[in-house]
Amino acid sequence: MVLYGLELIGVAVFAVSGALAAGRKQLDLLGVVVIALVTATGGGTLRDILLDSHPVFWIENPVYLPIILGAALLTVGYAKFFKPPHRSLLIADALGLALFSIVGAQTTQQVNSSAIIVVVMGTITGTAGGVLRDVLLADIPVLLRRGRIYATAAIVGISVYLCLQWIGLMQPWAAMIGMIVVAGLRLAAIIWGLMLPIFSLSDDPSSSN
Amino acid sequence: MVLYGLELIGVAVFAVSGALAAGRKQLDLLGVVVIALVTATGGGTLRDILLDSHPVFWIENPVYLPIILGAALLTVGYAKFFKPPHRSLLIADALGLALFSIVGAQTTQQVNSSAIIVVVMGTITGTAGGVLRDVLLADIPVLLRRGRIYATAAIVGISVYLCLQWIGLMQPWAAMIGMIVVAGLRLAAIIWGLMLPIFSLSDDPSSSN
Amino acid sequence: MVLYGLELIGVAVFAVSGALAAGRKQLDLLGVVVIALVTATGGGTLRDILLDSHPVFWIENPVYLPIILGAALLTVGYAKFFKPPHRSLLIADALGLALFSIVGAQTTQQVNSSAIIVVVMGTITGTAGGVLRDVLLADIPVLLRRGRIYATAAIVGISVYLCLQWIGLMQPWAAMIGMIVVAGLRLAAIIWGLMLPIFSLSDDPSSSN
Numbered sequence: 001m002v003l004y005g006l007e008l009i010g011v012a013v014f015a016v017s018g019a020l021a022a023g024r025k026q027l028d029l030l031g032v033v034v035i036a037l038v039t040a041t042g043g044g045t046l047r048d049i050l051l052d053s054h055p056v057f058w059i060e061n062p063v064y065l066p067i068i069l070g071a072a073l074l075t076v077g078y079a080k081f082f083k084p085p086h087r088s089l090l091i092a093d094a095l096g097l098a099l100f101s102i103v104g105a106q107t108t109q110q111v112n113s114s115a116i117i118v119v120v121m122g123t124i125t126g127t128a129g130g131v132l133r134d135v136l137l138a139d140i141p142v143l144l145r146r147g148r149i150y151a152t153a154a155i156v157g158i159s160v161y162l163c164l165q166w167i168g169l170m171q172p173w174a175a176m177i178g179m180i181v182v183a184g185l186r187l188a189a190i191i192w193g194l195m196l197p198i199f200s201l202s203d204d205p206s207s208s209n
Numbered sequence: 210m211v212l213y214g215l216e217l218i219g220v221a222v223f224a225v226s227g228a229l230a231a232g233r234k235q236l237d238l239l240g241v242v243v244i245a246l247v248t249a250t251g252g253g254t255l256r257d258i259l260l261d262s263h264p265v266f267w268i269e270n271p272v273y274l275p276i277i278l279g280a281a282l283l284t285v286g287y288a289k290f291f292k293p294p295h296r297s298l299l300i301a302d303a304l305g306l307a308l309f310s311i312v313g314a315q316t317t318q319q320v321n322s323s324a325i326i327v328v329v330m331g332t333i334t335g336t337a338g339g340v341l342r343d344v345l346l347a348d349i350p351v352l353l354r355r356g357r358i359y360a361t362a363a364i365v366g367i368s369v370y371l372c373l374q375w376i377g378l379m380q381p382w383a384a385m386i387g388m389i390v391v392a393g394l395r396l397a398a399i400i401w402g403l404m405l406p407i408f409s410l411s412d413d414p415s416s417s418n
Numbered sequence: 419m420v421l422y423g424l425e426l427i428g429v430a431v432f433a434v435s436g437a438l439a440a441g442r443k444q445l446d447l448l449g450v451v452v453i454a455l456v457t458a459t460g461g462g463t464l465r466d467i468l469l470d471s472h473p474v475f476w477i478e479n480p481v482y483l484p485i486i487l488g489a490a491l492l493t494v495g496y497a498k499f500f501k502p503p504h505r506s507l508l509i510a511d512a513l514g515l516a517l518f519s520i521v522g523a524q525t526t527q528q529v530n531s532s533a534i535i536v537v538v539m540g541t542i543t544g545t546a547g548g549v550l551r552d553v554l555l556a557d558i559p560v561l562l563r564r565g566r567i568y569a570t571a572a573i574v575g576i577s578v579y580l581c582l583q584w585i586g587l588m589q590p591w592a593a594m595i596g597m598i599v600v601a602g603l604r605l606a607a608i609i610w611g612l613m614l615p616i617f618s619l620s621d622d623p624s625s626s627n
Binding site for chain 3: 049050051052112114116117120131135138139140141144151152195196197198199200
């Protein structure tokens, strides 16, 4: 029940982040709504399709769609009058990432017991929406590019969640600690600018395909 | 039967529009065929995967594939000698959009009765092929960017189609009127340059992820 | 058994090619791993989803994932000290393409007997990973653009494989000859710079959507 409420908040937060990204690219109103929908539902949809878990979560429970629509339109209205609160949004986005990753991992555990698959699917649930958003906006996904700890935070948090269960902690506690790890790592990365090393290769024309 | 014939025409029209877009980016012959295939089948394929409705329509009935191949190659041959008829293509594309949206809505009604899901799936059927085409060509999808009435026409037409059924009209009539609404709105938007408002947000470097 | 070993090598080769492409775009370590994963698993994943063949191959047998991770990290380490061996990589990539295309065709034959579907699915298995890699890197896929014989080699080789079976050759022999045709065509295209004709259309602003 608490989880369901948190999930609705997570969806709304991701919808807002999608709408703001769309605004930076000067899309029209419909484009804003589409990007908000894709950002908020993309990760869970990809997880459900890969796991053959039908109906897909937002088809089974269409309440997500009006929430996303509302969040996107409120964002547009708000941004007409005020400066968007970037800092609080980053914090909300970190909470959304934490929530989606661990909920995605839990959903996966119900159908697949391989630890590596649980980690991959939880990470996809938390991050694929943002990747799709960037692909539709014709950018290299932020996730891949900037070196900040984003998917890495999800991977570490889900691993902690699995380890805690493995040593005997009850699932709800393990989940809560896992979420704290994801959100904590992500916020630490934002505050102190933590980055992963960059792999840089000079372009070699002889390698053209 | 009439519907099936219309659907084959719709597929061919979308294949032509894909081939022309590919030509503007100087792709090779295979690239033209691939883009034509993706444009013509992308929307229906995404709908079938999301609804878990297998086999996907072009796997169940592979006749679509040679039609798309033929339409793409004819387009290349034609464009070698004549100027492509952009105006008539826009009209054909509007008819294709009308047809695919309403047929997609009808297909969805057979497996899901939620009105919002029917609208979303019909719109995906009509527009996702063009979005995939633009993503493969590394553009921000036209659909999201230009502010012309495109997906909006599909959304309005499908809603009209559902309302008419709800007040008791028989499905074939509701479908025909729905298609006329989609095509009419889209053509009106082309003729008078109707646009949705743009949501423009200045880029804020502090918001970087 | 031999096939399974070859498949593991194919996955590793595609992971290396993904990691090198990521390095050319200066992604971070996680981005390199994600691009390697997508390049190596994308084609087979899309095939399995389109054919509703679940579990998807890497979910059924998660051993692919650590192999891809290892190949990507070795590539990063190697490239720190040595010049990447572009020429040998192109050869390895041609072998990977040959292998994936024919294996994809064989997998498809088990669930669908239409020749055109077998050719399409085999080609998707061999090439879609590279297309997804390029989409994530915000490039027009090399496959569509450069005019070199790549997907074309897969299409021809799979067709040869099907024809040989049709005239009565046993499947393993037909598969081997099919692979030799794919790899041979691709290597010939690299060595002699064979290309498909380009379809070039001037941009017409009146055609804007």
